[in-house]
Structure formats: structure tokens, C-alpha cells
Amino acid sequence: MARTGSSGRHAGVDPELLWSPAERPRRGRPPAYDRATITAEAVALADTEGLAAVTMRAVAARIGAGTMSLYSYVPNKETLLELMIDQVSGEHRLPPEPSGDWRADLRSIAREQRAIMRRHPWLPAALPARQTLGPNTLAAVEHTLVVLAPAGLDARARLETFSLLTGFVASHVTYELAQERAVEAAGGTCGEHLEAQDRHLRSVAAADKYPHLAQALAAAGHDPAPQAVFDRLLERMINGLTAAT
Known part of the structure; x- marks a missing residue:
């Protein structure tokens, strides 16, 4: 069973959901952001200010989004950390x-x-x-x-x-x-x-x-x-x- 964080949102990471190819939305406006952009901003923030500085609020501010809207792309900080680690691993x-x-x-x-x-x-x-x-x-x-x-x-x-x-x-x-x-x-x-x-x-x-x-x-x-x-x-x-x- 997934843990629930202080925000009431589920904590923890679902590998199958995280790494499965994302489907493009079929209706409505295209998404304003994407995981790659969000992850890159989180990595840049961690590089300059340390891992403790990486919060959903801080990353949302860097891309000009509301904190709650960020959760539709990345459900929790644990997931964001997984994305960050894998992104920099791609530099190998x-x-x-x-x-x-x-x-x-x-x-x-x-x-x-x-x-x-x-x-x-x-x-x-x-x-x-x-x-x-x-x-x-x-x-x-x-x-x-x-x-x-x-x-x-x-x-x-x-x-x-x-x-x-x-x-x-x-x-x-x-x-x-x-x-x-x-x-x-x-x-x-x-x-x-x-x-x-x-x-x-x-x-x-x-x-x-x-x-x-x-x-x-x-x-x-x-x-x-x-x-x-x-x-x-x-x-x-x-x-x-x-x-x-």
C-alpha cells in the first residue's frame, strides 16, 4: 500500500507508472509543461542550492507554474527525485x-x-x-x-x-x-x-x-x-x- 504524505498525496514511486510512455492528451489544450522541463529545473536547482532546496513549490516557481499544477506532471517529490537521478545518469x-x-x-x-x-x-x-x-x-x-x-x-x-x-x-x-x-x-x-x-x-x-x-x-x-x-x-x-x- 502506498504511503500518504503530509500533503495528503500518496508518497512513494510506482515504477510501472513512472517509466511507461506517457500518452498524448486527445482533447483540449496541449500541456503547458512536460516532465523533462520540470526535471531539468529541479536538477539546476539542486546543483546550485543543494537537494534540500528542491521542493515542489520551489520547482513550480522556477517554471512559472502553480504548485498544485505541478502534481499533474509529477505526483510527489520522491518521483521527482527518481526523474532527477535518471536524467543526470543520461550524461554517462x-x-x-x-x-x-x-x-x-x-x-x-x-x-x-x-x-x-x-x-x-x-x-x-x-x-x-x-x-x-x-x-x-x-x-x-x-x-x-x-x-x-x-x-x-x-x-x-x-x-x-x-x-x-x-x-x-x-x-x-x-x-x-x-x-x-x-x-x-x-x-x-x-x-x-x-x-x-x-x-x-x-x-x-x-x-x-x-x-x-x-x-x-x-x-x-x-x-x-x-x-x-x-x-x-x-x-x-x-x-x-x-x-x-
């Missing part, structure tokens, strides 16, 4: 065919996901609330399953690998963005912040209280650039996911 550049190197293809998928999530900082927080998969998301899932076919994983394991990979990217982007906000709030630059962290850790490690940390810091340095850090962790993630192969 999917090649016509896998390259044949499934590890390289998996890296490309993860990098695309990271790029999309950084363009839309609200997305990592929105994904756990997703209730269904839209056509753009399904296309990305299908592509990933095809990419992983030569990896020796069964069908269920390939699907789980996609979920784990997406979760890793979302978690990492959440951390990246939080660090950037902290640096911005504190002033200075990201490079200055990293240098300060490094000086602190090296001074602590020099006291011989943390010998393993000292050993790690003394090892050949790794590139601290965000993309380089992501790529190193991604490589470990891929190796771990497919260790059984």
Missing part, C-alpha cells in the same frame, strides 16, 4: 561496444560516474533513497554487465559489482566534496591544506609512537592530486572485486 558517455579490456572499461565507467557526481554534488546523497531504475540508469547497468562478461563473474556477481563500484565512487566523491568545503571554509588552498596535513603527520610519526605510519610516510611519495588518489583507490577496488578470478 557509453561507448557502442566494450573495448575488450574489461579492467580499462571498468575504470572508464567509474571515472564517468565520478565526473557526473562532481557536476551534480547532490547525487551521492540522493542515490541511497532511489526506489527504482530508469532507462538511463538501466543502460549504464547493462553496459557494465557486458563489460564484466569476460571477468569470469556470474551474472549476479556482475550486478553486485556494479552496485559496489557505484557505492565506492559515491562515497569517495562525498569525501572529496566535504574536504573541499572544509578547505574553503578555513581559507587557503587545497595544496596548502595538504601540506599542513603532511607536516603534522610527519611530526607525529617522528616521535616513534606510530612506527607503521612513519614507514608509510617515508615510502616513495604518491601523487596527492584528487584524480590520482581516486585512480589508485579505484585500482585497489577493481582488484579486490575480481580477486576470485
